[in-house]
Amino acid sequence: MERRTFSIAQKGRTLHGYAARFGEPAAIGGFTEVIQPGAFTRSLAGPAAASIRAIYEHDDSALLGRVGAGTLRLKEDDVGLAFELDLPDTTLGRDVAELVKRGDLDGCSFGFVSVTEQWEGEQRSLQSVDLHEITITANPVYLTTTVSVRSRKPMHALANARRYLEILECIR
Template sequence: MERRSFSIEQKGRTLFGYAARFGDPTPIGGWTETIQPGAFKRSLAGPAAASIRAVYEHNDAALLGRVGAGTLRLSEDDVGLAFELDLPDTTLGRDLSELVKRGDVAGCSFGFIPVKEDWQGEVRSLQDVDLHEITITANPAYQSTSVSVRSKKPVQAIAHARRYLEFLECIR
């Protein structure tokens, strides 16, 4: 009789949170900046979305994932720019997972080019941006950003369990 076990995704391999939150006034240099709902919508829907990547501390050499590879998933909801990131099985990925679990790294940032912005005195409102990256960071400009560790997506856990139960039925 053959037996198979279905590997369960390693715990602590998926990060999730908000790389940006809407309507959160944040001091940046000599001005205050806010992000408006819809600011990321065009970037996420366009052909360049596949090249948006996740990095550590705005360092291109510290690549963590990319939309086009399916390892980074981005969406804009009514709160802000939400993300899920499957960490690579690298030293950086393992170390970052541990740093996030411990709370040493607890925020995010993003790299962009403004397409449409509105200035009211010293307040800059980002209305549309070309998003190039999100970054996981210990020192976010926007303090309301967040990153946490998820051990397994509930949908994947159910799918694994269903396949395992189907397999058990087959061998009985």
């Protein structure tokens, strides 16, 4: 049996973007910092990955999702640290979704402990980090980070498109 339902509660509940981008310099106090490709590989592959959280404005009490719960998905690609975040149906989750839609929240940050880094003068190059959190923020240090709202997961949209094409094939 197939059922068709439309849930308005799920519309606009997934955020996606880049919490960090490789090779993009950020001015931090008296030095510049650059994240190197592969900097997050160790964190994402290790057992501690399940405890990586998504929070709002670096506030530990403003939890939005967690890798271990499946509500936060992180992936390192050739651009940087990509994420998808299923927002909770809470006041905070609804507020964050609305602020992202309006463009008031338009960037990300991350909390980490440096494992391997190199210094050249006043430039710090992060080669490997222990990632603890990503944060949705209005004041990103890395200005090329992004966050936007996706109303449905791309896999669902692709599956629906395939199903539609299959139905068209059957009709012909």
